[in-house]
Amino acid sequence: MVRLLCPAWLLGLTICPLPTVAAETIRIRIEDLAYTPQHVAAHVGDAVEWTSRDYVAHTATARNREWDVVIPAGGIGRVMLTHAGKVEYYCRYHPNMQGSISVAAPP
Numbered sequence: 001m002v003r004l005l006c007p008a009w010l011l012g013l014t015i016c017p018l019p020t021v022a023a024e025t026i027r028i029r030i031e032d033l034a035y036t037p038q039h040v041a042a043h044v045g046d047a048v049e050w051t052s053r054d055y056v057a058h059t060a061t062a063r064n065r066e067w068d069v070v071i072p073a074g075g076i077g078r079v080m081l082t083h084a085g086k087v088e089y090y091c092r093y094h095p096n097m098q099g100s101i102s103v104a105a106p107p
Contacts, residue, residue: 025049028099030058030071035099042081043104049078059092060099068092 030052071077091097
């Protein structure tokens with residue numbers, strides 16, 4: 001989705017800057033003790049949202065310790081991506097559950 005922002009009118013200008021890309025929400029499903037999709041691509045500023053369809057609680061814990069999101073059974077957890085790089089994560093309760101997010105700088 002592209003959202004056009006034109007703050008130039010505040011300065012009395014009639015031109016607009018290049019379009020700005022709006023942040024997106026990357027959705028990951030937790031089901032049968034697995035993250036689906038297991039690997040995703042995102043941009044700085046995007047949100048990642050995990051939705052559990054399992055009957056037990058899970059976490060999405062970054063291996064670099066940047067975040068640790070607790071997702072209750074049947075619940076939702078969310079984190080905002082703040083910098084570029086690859087983030088590998090896992091479930092602290094079920095360490096065999098693993099995923100990764102490739103975070104690019106904003107376009």
